[in-house]
Amino acid sequence: MSSTGRFGVERVPVTPFQQNCSLVWDPATRHAFVIDPGGDVDKLLGRIKAADLTVDAILLTHGHLDHVGGANALRNALEARQGNGSVRLIGPSREDDFLLNSVETQAAHFGINDLHNAQPDCYTSDGETFTLLNRVYEVRHVPGHTPGHVVFFDAKDKVVFAGDTLFRGTVGRTDFPYGDSKQLIDSIHEKIIPLGDDVVVLPGHGAPTTVGAERINNPFLQ
Numbered sequence: 001m002s003s004t005g006r007f008g009v010e011r012v013p014v015t016p017f018q019q020n021c022s023l024v025w026d027p028a029t030r031h032a033f034v035i036d037p038g039g040d041v042d043k044l045l046g047r048i049k050a051a052d053l054t055v056d057a058i059l060l061t062h063g064h065l066d067h068v069g070g071a072n073a074l075r076n077a078l079e080a081r082q083g084n085g086s087v088r089l090i091g092p093s094r095e096d097d098f099l100l101n102s103v104e105t106q107a108a109h110f111g112i113n114d115l116h117n118a119q120p121d122c123y124t125s126d127g128e129t130f131t132l133l134n135r136v137y138e139v140r141h142v143p144g145h146t147p148g149h150v151v152f153f154d155a156k157d158k159v160v161f162a163g164d165t166l167f168r169g170t171v172g173r174t175d176f177p178y179g180d181s182k183q184l185i186d187s188i189h190e191k192i193i194p195l196g197d198d199v200v201v202l203p204g205h206g207a208p209t210t211v212g213a214e215r216i217n218n219p220f221l222q
């Protein structure tokens with residue numbers, strides 16, 4: 001069941017916010033996990049079926065509607081389809097509980113009614129590791145955009161799933177009542193930059209980048 005090759009990653013934009021949901025799979029076993037299924041669950045199921053993947057888990061970087069609004073529905077659909085055990089829903093840090101529980105309220109502000117609250121099986125915390133697809137993932141707590149935002153780091157493929165912390169040329173919004181711009185910049189410097197210049201950053205919106213490109217060029221990090 002183990003593989004030494006690189007994992008496949010497909011970016012699937014979801015919701016009117018064009019949030020990058022990621023499908024990640026081991027080409028040797030076709031086992032997979034999904035990061036930030038914000039919505040468009042039928043579209044995600046279509047991609048999962050087309051690629052012939054068995055999904056073991058769903059990961060959430062933070063509690064915003066465009067990242068988590070489809071999580072419960074996707075889990076239910078996958079469990080019904082796969083029929084062999086549960087799909088683990090791995091949440092962000094516990095501080096984002098209030099957001100996970102208010103997705104329907106967040107969505108109503110945008111006139112959206114098909115996104116739903118999410119109830120993770122577990123929360124994650126800084127420095128914790130977990131194993132998925134026989135590979136170790138490290139959790140780093142990167143607050144500022146939301147209080148409980150985490151990123152997931154795969155040291156083997158040198159990829160970080162960054163949610164709404166670090167983007168190509170910019171950083172996540174902090175103009176929410178619970179946002180903190182200084183905390184976000186400090187978090188990026190302390191938790192993401194040390195991962196190494198060659199690490200690929202897969203953000204929640206827009207194109208991929210690398211830690212090195214952002215360390216050198218991102219105006220918010222100078």
Ligand SMILES: [Zn+2]
Pocket residue numbers: 062064145164
């Ligand atoms: Zn967000």
